Structure formats: structure tokens, C-alpha cells
């Protein structure tokens with residue numbers, strides 16, 4: 001088949017796992033990444049897993065000249081756009097950096113796609129666009145609520161930019177927006193995984209680092225929420241299952257003759273809500289390790305509970321999460337033991 005896919009942010013956490021899935025399916029993969037939040041060695045590990053090397057450009061997606069060069073060098077059939085700054089807390093203190101990086105990257109990319117005749121796009125969005133939904137599980141029909149951080153706002157604005165551009169006269173853009181829930185875990189080979197810089201912002205890397213003795217203990221933010229055990233509830237999706245959703249979305253862009261519109265949105269989650277305390281106990285059960293944790297006050301900005309209704313992705317993309325929470329947490333632990 002030999003289609004060529006451009007993966008922006010392809011050496012990052014989700015991008016590297018997605019690159020593996022595409023290479024294993026026979027795609028040619030071109031990665032562009034400025035390495036602001038990832039390492040070049042990831043490329044060797046991708047090759048060790050797949051036996052194939054992605055083509056790599058170290059460049060910034062906001063750099064129009066560099067991006068045009070990639071489109072001139074390769075006939076790009078479609079793009080998966082991961083490249084973005086993603087730390088919610090940091091975005092509150094550095095909003096301009098987040099708006100510049102996340103919004104400008106998409107605009108430059110769409111300009112290049114238009115100029116070089118590339119019509120197919122899969123975009124990384126997030127369940128943060130739903131805020132605290134009134135109805136759970138949350139479906140794609142739920143209203144978008146005002147963003148609570150500049151990062152969250154960049155996802156909402158990017159979704160709007162994609163819709164506006166797709167609906168413009170003469171635009172040939174066909175896009176799928178994937179709203180991820182909480183990606184966790186690592187590739188079963190433990191050759192690629194999440195490598196947070198500094199103090200991890202997300203629960204699972206913090207948890208595994210606490211068990212490994214890198215952090216003193218895990219703080220559980222609040223046990224007085226209106227949930228069965230009082231801790232927050234999220235939908236944790238295994239990273240390889242999430243990567244496979246991109247393959248399903250990409251293939252739909254090419255193979256489906258009549259999509260409902262030129263922009264479709266899909267939730268990518270398991271459909272199961274898991275509380276922070278449940279996750280800790282599942283980790284202990286899966287690995288036999290004790291998690292050092294203590295309960296602290298609620299953290300500002302955290303929503304109480306969210307999990308996906310993934311029915312639309314199950315039916316239309318023929319995709320569903322396959323991996324159990326225990327296996328997912330084991331993969332995270334295996335990865336932690338490797339990188340420590």
C-alpha cells in the first residue's frame with residue numbers, strides 16, 4: 001500500500017506509539033518534531049520494535065519554511081497532528097507560549113496541506129473540551145464548556161479552526177478529531193513510553209516514580225468528591241489501544257466513501273470510569289508493589305468525574321479498547337523499571 005503519513009510530534013509519547021502501529025501496517029512514516037519534549041533516541045527504539053526507520057525532520061511546526069520543505073520532499077497522503085505543548089499548569093503561567101505553539105502549528109500545517117494538496121488530517125484533541133459534563137458517560141454530542149486553562153482553550157480553538165477551514169469554499173479537508181481521555185502505560189517491549197521532564201503532571205508516571213523511590217509519595221488530591229470512594233474518576237486508556245485508534249481513523253479518511261461530514265469527532269476512551277484509589281489498588285494487585293500515598297486537599301481545576309461513551313468509535317471506526325487496566329499498569333511499571 002505504501003501510503004505516506006506525516007506525524008507531527010512523532011517522537012513524543014502518543015506519537016511514538018502511533019508511529020510504531022503505522023510502520024507495522026506498512027505505511028511510510030515521516031516525523032517532524034522539534035524535540036522540545038522528547039528525545040532523538042526514540043527513533044532507534046521505534047526501529048528496534050518495527051525493524052523500520054521513520055524519516056525524521058528535526059524542525060518546528062510553526063516554521064513555515066521548514067514545513068514546506070517536508071511537503072516538497074515527500075508526497076504526503078495524510079497528517080496526524082500531535083505536536084503541541086501539553087502541560088495544563090504551565091499553560092496558565094505561559095499562555096502566549098501555548099497559544100503560539102499550539103495554534104500557529106496547526107495554521108502553518110493547514111496552509112501547507114492546502115498548498116501541497118494534502119486533504120486528510122487526524123487531530124489530537126482532548127476530553128478537557130467537555131469540562132465537567134452534566135451527563136456521564138460523556139458522548140460527542142455533549143456541549144463544549146468554557147476552557148479552564150489556556151491549554152484547554154487551544155484544543156477548543158484548534159477544533160474550530162479545523163471546522164472553519166473544512167467548511168470553507170474550495171477546501172478539500174477531511175478531518176477526524178480524536179478526543180482522548182487519559183492515556184497511560186507503555187509499549188509491551190518497554191522500548192518506548194512516557195518520559196516526563198521534571199515532576200510528572202499525570203497520575204501514573206507520578207505513581208510509578210513514587211513506587212520506584214524517585215518521589216517520596218503520591219498525593220491523592222481529595223477524597224471528599226461525590227464519587228463512591230471520594231476520589232476523582234477518569235477513563236484510563238492504554239497507549240497502544242489509543243495508537244490503534246489513529247490507524248482506524250486514518251483508514252476511515254481514505255476508505256470510507258461517504259462520511260457524514262468533512263469533520264468527524266470521536267471519543268477515544270474505554271467507557272469505564274476508574275477512581276484514583278481504584279487505580280492505586282489495581283496497580284498494587286497487578287504488580288505486587290505497595291504504592292506510598294497520602295490524601296491531600298483537592299487540587300484547583302480538577303473536575304470530579306469523567307469517562308467516555310466510546311460507542312461512536314466502536315461502531316464507525318470499528319475500534320475499541322482491548323487491554324485490561326491491570327495489563328496496562330503492568331506495562332507502565334515495566335517501563336518505569338527500565339528508565340529509572
Ligand SMILES: NC(=O)c1ccc[n+]([C@@H]2O[C@H](COP(=O)([O-])OP(=O)(O)OC[C@H]3O[C@@H](n4cnc5c(N)ncnc54)[C@H](O)[C@@H]3O)[C@@H](O)[C@H]2O)c1
Nearest residue numbers: 009012013014033034035036037038060061083084124126
Ligand atoms: N498525554 C495526554 O494525556 C494527552 C491527552 C489529551 C490530548 N493530548 C494531546 O496529544 C498530543 C500528543 O501528546 P503527548 O502526550 O504525546 O505529548 P508529548 O509532549 O509527549 O509529544 C508532543 C511532541 O510534540 C513535539 N512538539 C511540541 N511542539 C512542537 C512544535 N512546535 N514543532 C515540532 N514538534 C513539537 C514535542 O517535542 C513532543 O515530542 C498533544 O497534542 C496533546 O495535547 C495528550
